[in-house]
Amino acid sequence: ILNVEQSPQSLHVQEGDSTNFTCSFPSSNFYALHWYRWETAKSPEALFVMTLNGDEKKKGRISATLNTKEGYSYLYIKGSQPEDSATYLCASMDSSYKLIFGSGTRLLVRP
Amino acid sequence: DVKVTQSSRYLVKRTGEKVFLECVQDMDHENMFWYRQDPGLGLRLIYFSYDVKMKEKGDIPEGYSVSREKKERFSLILESASTNQTSMYLCASSLFLRGRNSGNTIYFGEGSWLTVV
Numbered sequence: 534i535l536n537v538e539q540s541p542q543s544l545h546v547q548e549g550d551s552t553n554f555t556c557s558f559p560s561s562n563f564y565a566l567h568w569y570r571w572e573t574a575k576s577p578e579a580l581f582v583m584t585l586n587g588d589e590k591k592k593g594r595i596s597a598t599l600n601t602k603e604g605y606s607y608l609y610i611k612g613s614q615p616e617d618s619a620t621y622l623c624a625s626m627d628s629s630y631k632l633i634f635g636s637g638t639r640l641l642v643r644p
Numbered sequence: 645d646v647k648v649t650q651s652s653r654y655l656v657k658r659t660g661e662k663v664f665l666e667c668v669q670d671m672d673h674e675n676m677f678w679y680r681q682d683p684g685l686g687l688r689l690i691y692f693s694y695d696v697k698m699k700e701k702g703d704i705p706e707g708y709s710v711s712r713e714k715k716e717r718f719s720l721i722l723e724s725a726s727t728n729q730t731s732m733y734l735c736a737s738s739l740f741l742r743g744r745n746s747g748n749t750i751y752f753g754e755g756s757w758l759t760v761v
Contacts, residue, residue, distance in 0.1 A: 537686075567749075567750065569752075574754075575754065576648070576734075576751075576752040576753060576754045576755070577734070577752045578752075579749040579750065579751070582748070582749055622686070622687065624687075631689055631692070631702065631703075632677070632689070632750060633689070633703075634679075634686045634687040634688075635686055636684060636685060636686035637686060
């Protein structure tokens, strides 16, 4: 079973602050790394799927990087807004094709 | 837009009852998944399916079974519900994932909250 870990567990920031979270995963047999954003009472929504070492992806104020050799990914949010408040999940896939999730980072952005 | 629909959002069942959680997707996806979400534990994979009538165990299959008679529908079955199965259940689907660089996004339903009393 993959062990995917996310830190911190929760984070409170002020509106306008930039922030980042970490996802660590086993680097052996790596196939893909997914980031999801999960707002309360809604479905998790895909942010990024990354597969190659050194990948960097961006969507508006949110970006992510991937290091498959050392087994980590960072998610960055620039200029956080209250609507960014959500739980951010990462998930890793290896050669078994199972997508294994971390327990998430809960972000609260105060106005 | 991809739509994954979980027909039952909130259920309360008694211990020992048989429970069916239904999931339907409308994008002709090959893969379908059932996860459960518990506080502090993240999403844990119960079962998944790559094709009709095909199923594979995830990490926590005990106490559950699944059925995939049609491509668009994946049902999670609790043969005899127990209180430790009180949880939030998420269904998901994706295009077929095979090989390295399988970058297909997974789409989730809105969840089914099950309470077993």
